[in-house]
Amino acid sequence: MSKMTQRKSLxxxxxxYKRTRTLPGSWxxxxxxxxxxxxxxxxxxxxxxxxxxxxxxxxxxxxxxxPPRLVCGKCFVKPDKWxxxxxxxxxxxxxxxxxxxxxxxxxQQRPMVLVHHxxxxxxxxxxxxxxxxxxxxxVGMPIKVHWRDERTGGIMDxxxxxxxxxxxxxxxxxx
Amino acid sequence: MQKVGIVGYYQVxxxxxxxxxxxxxxxxxxxxxxxxxxxxxxDISTVISxxxxxxxxxxISNCFTVEVGGGYMADESKxxxxxxxxxxxxxMRVLSGNHNLAVVWGGSMASxxxxxxxxxxxxxxxxxxxxxxxxxxxxxGFQMRAYMEKYGVTAEEIAKVVVKNKKNAAKNPLALEEAxxxxxxxxxxxxxxxxxxxxxxxxxAPPCDSVAALLLAPEKQALKITDKPVWIKGVGYNQDAxxxxxxxxxxxxxxxxxxxxxxxxxxxxxxxxxIDVAELFEAYAHEELIFAEELGFADKGKGAExxxxxxxxxxxxxxxxxxxxxxxxxxxxxxxxxxxxxxxxEAGEYQVKGAKKAVASGQIGMCAQNNILYVLEGN
Ligand SMILES: [Zn+2]
Numbered sequence: 001m002s003k004m005t006q007r008k009s010l011x012x013x014x015x016x017y018k019r020t021r022t023l024p025g026s027w028x029x030x031x032x033x034x035x036x037x038x039x040x041x042x043x044x045x046x047x048x049x050x051x052x053x054x055x056x057x058x059x060x061x062x063x064x065x066x067p068p069r070l071v072c073g074k075c076f077v078k079p080d081k082w083x084x085x086x087x088x089x090x091x092x093x094x095x096x097x098x099x100x101x102x103x104x105x106x107x108q109q110r111p112m113v114l115v116h117h118x119x120x121x122x123x124x125x126x127x128x129x130x131x132x133x134x135x136x137x138x139v140g141m142p143i144k145v146h147w148r149d150e151r152t153g154g155i156m157d158x159x160x161x162x163x164x165x166x167x168x169x170x171x172x173x174x175x
Numbered sequence: 176m177q178k179v180g181i182v183g184y185y186q187v188x189x190x191x192x193x194x195x196x197x198x199x200x201x202x203x204x205x206x207x208x209x210x211x212x213x214x215x216x217x218d219i220s221t222v223i224s225x226x227x228x229x230x231x232x233x234x235i236s237n238c239f240t241v242e243v244g245g246g247y248m249a250d251e252s253k254x255x256x257x258x259x260x261x262x263x264x265x266x267m268r269v270l271s272g273n274h275n276l277a278v279v280w281g282g283s284m285a286s287x288x289x290x291x292x293x294x295x296x297x298x299x300x301x302x303x304x305x306x307x308x309x310x311x312x313x314x315x316g317f318q319m320r321a322y323m324e325k326y327g328v329t330a331e332e333i334a335k336v337v338v339k340n341k342k343n344a345a346k347n348p349l350a351l352e353e354a355x356x357x358x359x360x361x362x363x364x365x366x367x368x369x370x371x372x373x374x375x376x377x378x379x380a381p382p383c384d385s386v387a388a389l390l391l392a393p394e395k396q397a398l399k400i401t402d403k404p405v406w407i408k409g410v411g412y413n414q415d416a417x418x419x420x421x422x423x424x425x426x427x428x429x430x431x432x433x434x435x436x437x438x439x440x441x442x443x444x445x446x447x448x449x450i451d452v453a454e455l456f457e458a459y460a461h462e463e464l465i466f467a468e469e470l471g472f473a474d475k476g477k478g479a480e481x482x483x484x485x486x487x488x489x490x491x492x493x494x495x496x497x498x499x500x501x502x503x504x505x506x507x508x509x510x511x512x513x514x515x516x517x518x519x520x521e522a523g524e525y526q527v528k529g530a531k532k533a534v535a536s537g538q539i540g541m542c543a544q545n546n547i548l549y550v551l552e553g554n
Contacts, residue, residue: 020196025232034300065421067302073416093324093424095316096372097308112307112371114317114420123420125298127307134372139324156305 041068043082048157051147055120057081066120067155085119087145089161092116092123096134111137115161129162142166176440179269180397180404181551182276183212183390184512189351189500192286193384197231200386202243205280208388209245212400220274222246225254225261225281225504229293245278257456258282258387258508259537259547263410265391275396282386282505290382290503297541299418309419312379314541315459316371318424322461323373325425326476330373334364336460337377337498339484344495346485346524351383351500364460378460380497380506387508389515402554405515408532409443409550411436419541427462430469430536430546437534438471441550446471450550451530452517453483453491454510456538457498466536467491470548485525493517493525507537511549518553 038045040056044067047054056079057064058072064083065072072079094113101108111134114123128137129146143161151157185207187193187200195203205222209215222245226236233239237253240246250268254261258281265277295310303309322328338359344350345357359377368376390400397404411433416422434446443449453470457463464478472489473481483491492498494513497506514535516522536548 019194019199032300036301069418073421092420093317093321095313095320095374096369097313097316098369098371099308110308112309112313112316114424122418125303125307125309125419139320155302158306 037070040070040078044068045153048155049151049153051087051151053085053087053117053145054082055085055117057083063121064119065122066117067124083119085117087117088164089115089117089143089145091137091139091141091143093139094137096137109134113137113161115143126158127160129160132163136163140168142168176409177270178394178397179266179407180392180394181389181407181511181515182392182397182400182404183208183214184388184515185211186349186387186509186512187282187385188349189383189385189502190286191351191353191381191383193284195284195384197284198239198243200282200284200384201240201280204282204386204388205243205245205278208278208280208390212390214276214390214400216245218276219245219249219278220276221250221252221265221268222278222280223252223254223261223265223268225256225258225279225508226283227255227504230283230285230288230503232287244280250274256545257537257539257547258505259456259511259535259549260412260507260539262389262391262508262511262537262549263412263547265389266407266410269391269393272393275392277391278388279391279508280386280388281508282502284384285382285503286384294541311458311541312374313371314419315379315461316374317419318465318542319373319459319461321424322426322465328464328476328479330365331361332479333378333461333464334361335479336457336463337364340457340460340463340492340496340498341377343485343493343525344499347494347499348523350495351381354381354495354499374459380458380501383500383502385500385502385505385509387505387512389508389512403519404554405518406552406554407549408552409437409439409441410547411438411440412545412547414545415540417544422542424542426475427465427469427543427546430466430543430548433536433546433548434470437548437550441552443550446534447473447489450489450532450534452493452514452527452533453489454494454514454517454533454535455492455496456507456510456536457492457496458501458538458543460498462543463491463496466543470534485527490527493522493527507535507547510537511535511551514549514551518551
């Protein structure tokens with residue numbers, strides 16, 4: 001009889017289970033090529049190199065999308081206009097994440113924010129500058145794009161967002 | 176709508192690390208529902224399951240569940256969303272007129288995979304993933320803060336939802352043992368580990384292991400099978416935009432539209448007086464308040480003012496809800512089952528007295544992107 005295909009052993013995790021055993025396996029789809037369209041964002045990517053921001057607009061509902069969207073879900077058409085938007089923005093909402101460094105075990109407090117750019121109708125996910133104290137973050141906080149020194153024409157050209165001095169009247173009500 | 180009845184159900188108890196094999200758990204639920212209704216394998220004409228390839232560690236994850244789920248040599252299909260969506264698929268199969276009995280089952284074993292880490296891969300790989308670490312918990316933080324900020328709701332009010340649901344879970348023998356906390360205080364909730372500020376550990380529906388099953392039959396068949404069928408009077412479902420940035424996170428528009436659709440089918444005009452009990456899939460504590468408002472139980476921002484205890488004006492999640500345990504792919508289905516139990520008077524210690532009409536909801540996606548709502552009525 002051939003022993004070529006015989007299974008030699010199975011490494012079970014011996015835990016205090018009465019009726020079951022656990023067999024460690026891997027199901028880790030680490031490798032994937034995300035294919036995405038750049039035609040609708042090429043002008044936007046080009047402008048990033050010049051530290052300029054543009055968004056696309058749906059001429060049917062007039063919503064301004066930043067970052068640019070391929071399709072306006074509401075009207076089911078492609079946004080067909082480009083508009084300039086500012087590099088100033090405000091914090092729409094935020095959550096503070098606690099990220100543990102797997103090597104040092106050090107826990108970093110980082111505010112994850114939804115950024116609302118002046119002139120846009122949508123918000124986008126971003127991080128704030130490392131020097132912004134998480135305790136000082138608030139909804140409506142004015143922020144500004146911090147550009148990467150070497151820009152390559154990609155979304156990562158926006159390194160993070162810097163805090164801007166807040167001179168709005170409602171601030172005194174806020175605190 | 177032609178009447179479709181729920182004629183049986185079964186739920187495996189929720190465990191954080193179940194001493195079950197996957198096959199056995201599915202079999203216990205499907206066979207259990209069949210036994211409860213006094214039916215046999217030959218009575219099954221269609222089987223709809225709700226599982227997820229990632230959660231099951233194999234592709235086309237309904238291929239291995241054929242025998243244990245009752246699908247052998249029957250009409251069989253899968254929904255890869257929430258168990259409550261599988262009920263919709265089953266309902267449609269029955270409404271097609273081709274089937275006399277649909278088995279709907281759903282659930283997974285969160286002890287076998289890193290649930291919240293898996294959900295990190297839900298964000299857009301080109302736009303969002305490179306920019307910040309955002310998974311379901313972080314996005315729940317966005318939503319909770321947006322909701323609190325817009326309506327002046329406090330973290331204490333949201334923590335009270337946790338206190339209520341964990342207390343209710345303590346009365347539900349099938350709830351997760353770790354979530355059965357009869358003596359929890361608001362302070363305990365706020366002082367539990369911070370997951371993504373302002374969301375604390377106890378505000379997160381704990382992922383766990385379970386499978387549940389439900390049986391659907393057309394009116395004539397339903398009345399032959401049981402004298403206590405529960406009728407599906409209306410269903411509504413809606414999908415919001417994918418990008419968090421395209422949505423108003425202080426509310427939940429898709430739940431609002433789902434409710435409108437379900438209410439109009441069921442002829443509900445004043446939900447807060449017509450509905451006796453609600454079982455809602457709140458993946459996070461604040462979602463229960465947002466949903467209650469979108470369902471018309473309270474004005475916007477006033478969800479916390481509803482007396483939603485078991486003996487309150489409008490009991491919400493008397494079973495403990497998803498905060499009493501959240502087996503991915505099963506939770507929405509369990510909400511439907513819990514609503515059925517209330518209407519047939521089988522809810523035991525957490526029975527709402529005289530419940531005649533109930534709503535049950537399921538959801539999927541970050542910040543409850545997609546919602547589905549059922550209006551159910553006892554016989
Ligand atoms: Zn449009």
